[in-house]
Amino acid sequence: MSVNIQDQLQEYVEELAKQDSIDPSVNLFETGLLTSVHVLDLIAFIEERFGIVISPDDLSIDNFGSIDAMATFVEKAMQPA
């Protein structure tokens, strides 16, 4: 399951950034691969694809800065409370 989440995020982010083989640990925003205007697209994708609701207080670079961080966040959000 977790591999699947990571792969789907990888594919989407590469599509968004128009770049292949992005290092999943790299900070997408500090390296300029993505910018803050991509954030709303990212959120819409994650909510729709994984069926989770992202609260405003989770909208930080710690959760969305890299593909690895997003995968960790999504996995945690998908676990039954």
Place this chain on the structure above:
Amino acid sequence: MVPVHELLRRTATDSPDKEAVVCGDSRVSYGTVDEAATALAAFLASRGIGRGDRVGIFATKSVEEIVAIYGILRAGAAFVHINPQYRDVHLRHVIADCGIKTVFLDGSRARIFAGACGEAGFSGPIISLSDELALDGKTFSDVTHLTSIVGTTPRQQFRPTDVGPDDLAAIIYTSGSTGMPKGIMVTHRIFHDATVASAEVLHNVPADRIISVTPFSFDGALSQLFTATLVGGTLVQQRSSFPKDIVDTLLKERISGFHAVPSLWGVLLQERSPFPQYRYPHLRYVSIIGEVLPAKHLARLRGLLASTQFYLMYGTTEAFRSTYLPPADLDRKPGSAGIPFPGVSLKVVDDAGNQCPPGETGTIVHSGAFVSPGYWNDPERTKATFVNGWLHTGDQGRIDEEGYLYYAGRRDGLIKAQGFRVSPEEVETCIHQLDAVAEAVVIGVPAQEIGTAVKAIVVLQVGANATANDVINHCRRGLPHYMVPSIVEFRPALPKTNGHKINRAALV
């Protein structure tokens, strides 16, 4: 006139232990910034870099980029902070246009720089602002680390280069309505005068803690930095522009001053943002410049920030700051950008250059304080824009009987989106690279949260196919993000004027 790097020295002498800059977990004092800037200036001087030289900075928010700015100035050279969103073409253009031979680079921009300039043969010194630079195997022969410069350069004997008020301090690149970004020259006098005037208008004090979200490639960000230095306040560098992260910084760092373009306020007020959920008792003032803040956003912000003063401003990089609306006039003069800054003369003229009567719309012109000596390396454009000491802004506006300015948009098709200047021609050129495209025109249209959106209207070649996504994706590869159209409309033809030029006015 005291150059801004001397203002740093004064503040560092008066209060060496005062917190000067915060970035994430880093906190540095005025004494530390001042000493590091001197070491850097001594190093640059030892490399023969001084008065008249242009030194590049390609970096994201950090403490180190501030040391770089002050170190370059103290060496007598001019800094060129390159928009961190620039990619290949724009980056190479700036470096070649103003002849940058030395560049400060941080880790986050190393790969982009190596890709753009590796093959182009950049051979000058690179000074790394980070511990590591991933230059993708490209060979740059001369790389020095800022930490080692600061640690090892003797600075006792260094005497700052004397600079005059009219010496070049910086070149700021912005997009024009045509062609590639152009360099606006800024002198030491302009930085000094604008810093003093801004601090006066905003009533800045040593207790101020100012958040800096915008890159230093924009004059507004530089104004905040220098104002903080002048009064001995603290500048808090904000790396992430995620709403939650900005909110955290506002609260944790007890931010008292916040300067932002309207689109950033749009992001902070959108439904996903936690901004409205919190209170900000420390936020003394907010200043807004760059484009018009939609009235509904201003009303909502004022409701949320009941004890905060709002300063709406108008200005162009060619003249730094033109007007501000005193907070007391906010309700009396809704929609106004206010009155001229101290030392500035402002008027509105018709096409013949005659002053318009109050209430009539014309071109906004500015003289007096803060006027740039012109565009770098472009005497023709300088002559056309700076006429007898008056800067012709290209912006439309009107001035009422009491002297209050009302901004009425651009004259030449230049779009201001998310606070950035977007040249329609540059975007159109990019779209035209697609084989399927016969004609393309790019305009600005009003948009809900971001103020102005970039819209492309495209006519396809007969029999060709392309989707809106094809156009957008193509633009994303070659243009900074704020230039990428968010709306693409396909039409069978475009309206033309008699001269067969595309009639932009008929498109809006």
